[in-house]
Every structure is written in structure tokens, then in C-alpha cells.
Amino acid sequence: MHRYGVSTSNSKADMRARQSWLWLTTFFLVSSTLSACGTDAPSMPSPEPSLESSEAPLLGTVTCLLGTTTISFSPPLTNTPQDTTVSGVGGLTNCISLLTSPVTSGTTNFPAVLRPGLACDDLLGIRGATVNIVWNTGETSQLSLTQVIISGGSTVKETAQIGTVVSGKYAGATAVRTLTFVTADLENACASPEGLPQYTALQTLALTLIP
Structure with a gap:
């Protein structure tokens, strides 16, 4: 059927064409608007810093409650000053570690060193010493x-x-080593003609690790 000289099929075709054009126009407008506003997925918030990385390191301690050390003198020490080579070896047990890598025992030694003009009275004097420890861990x-x-x-x-x-x-820890010995053993040996070849003392050790 023809109306106003235009076929019905042509009218339907024109309508579909206009609908397609409107749909495409709407699509491009919406796409442009979303792009202008920014539609990217929101970035994930940065993770909270872990307590492990933000907390200050804890203090650690190592305490060895029992031990002995034997200190040797060559030639034997007397009350008369003389050049003497001093060395020592001992052991530490019952070690307790807190907030640090554990150890349970260790052996102590200090290398032989020549001390000029040493006498028995100097045993209680202020002096320096180097002590090496081999722990039960091999460290x-x-x-x-x-x-x-x-x-x-x-x-x-x-x-x-x-x-x-x-x-x-x-390394870096503060150290306190105590030595306890019998007074009479030292005095009697030092006063004898033979002198003091060695003496054995009780020893303890306390280490404090500072962050």
C-alpha cells in the first residue's frame, strides 16, 4: 500500500536507520562523558606497614650463670715483679638467652700475652683483657x-x-664477666718460693644487646 506516494517498506527502513544513528550517537556521548570523568578502577590502598618493620628492636640478653676459668703464669707469679706470660682457658654453662638467638654453653680463652713487671698484687689491678668465646653453636x-x-x-x-x-x-653487646677466687690460695702460692703457676676462679658472663 502506498500512502502520500511513499511505500511502507521504505518508511520502516528509514525508521531503523534513524534508530541506529540515535543509538550510535548516544553510545559515543556516554563514552565521552565517562572518559572525561575518569572511570578507571580505583587504585587499591597501600598496605599498612607491618609492625615487624615499624617497631624498634627489642633488647636481648645472654646470661651464663656457671663457669670456671684457669689462668696460667709462665714463669710462676710471685710478689716480686717480673716479665710473665699469661694465658687462660675455661668454660661457661647454664646460659640463658632472652629475645636473641640462643646459646647454652661456651668455652673461653684468651691468648698468651707477655706482661712486663707483673706481680701478685697486680692481679686485682685495673687492666685490659681480650677474651674469646666459642659457643656450643660453633659461633x-x-x-x-x-x-x-x-x-x-x-x-x-x-x-x-x-x-x-x-x-x-x-657483636656490639655490652659485657660483664665476673671472676671469684679464694684469697688464701693466691696469697699462699705467691708467698712460696715456687710462686703461683696458675689459679682457678669461678666465672659468670652477662651480655646485653642494645638496638
Whole structure:
């Protein structure tokens, strides 16, 4: 059927064409608007820093409650000053570690060193010492210490050696090593013609790791 001289099929074709044109126009307008506003997916917030990385390191301690050390003198020490080579070896047990890598025991030694003009009275004097420790783990520590007197009496005397761990395991830690020995053993040996070839003392060790 023809109306106003235009076929029905042509009218339907024109309508479909106009609908397609409107749809494309709408699509491009919406796309342009979304692009202008920014439709990218929101970026994920940065993760919170972990407590492990933000917290300050904790203090750690190592305390060895029992031990002995034997210090040797060659030639034997007397009350008369003389050049003497001094060396020592010992052991530490019952070690307790807190907030640091654990150890349970260790052996101590300091290399032989020549001390000029040494006499028995100098055993209680202020002097430096280097002590090496081999822990039960196979790791080693080297301590640089200075000896001071804590207390003395007619029965026993006690000295403290205070310093730091200069290298190896627990490097940077402060160190306190105590030695306790029987007073009479030293005095009698030093006064004898033979002198004092060696003496054995109780020893303890405390390390404090500072962050």
C-alpha cells in the first residue's frame, strides 16, 4: 500500500536507520562523558606497614650463670715483679638467652700475652683483657674487657671485667664477666718460693644487646 506516494517498506527502513544513528550517537556521548570523568578502577590502598618493620628492636640478653676459668703464669707469679706470660682457658654453662638467638654453653680463652713487671698484687689491678668465646653453636665472640674490683675480703675476692663484644656473635653487646677466687690460695702460692703457676676462679658472663 502506498500512502502520500511513499511505500511502507521504505518508511520502516528509514525508521531503523534513524534508530541506529540515535543509538550510535548516544553510545559515543556516554563514552565521552565517562572518559572525561575518569572511570578507571580505583587504585587499591597501600598496605599498612607491618609492625615487624615499624617497631624498634627489642633488647636481648645472654646470661651464663656457671663457669670456671684457669689462668696460667709462665714463669710462676710471685710478689716480686717480673716479665710473665699469661694465658687462660675455661668454660661457661647454664646460659640463658632472652629475645636473641640462643646459646647454652661456651668455652673461653684468651691468648698468651707477655706482661712486663707483673706481680701478685697486680692481679686485682685495673687492666685490659681480650677474651674469646666459642659457643656450643660453633659461633664465636671476641670480647674487649677492662677489669675492676667489685669486692674483696679475707676469704674470697671478686673482680668484674666490663666491656663490649667487638666481633662475632652478639657483636656490639655490652659485657660483664665476673671472676671469684679464694684469697688464701693466691696469697699462699705467691708467698712460696715456687710462686703461683696458675689459679682457678669461678666465672659468670652477662651480655646485653642494645638496638
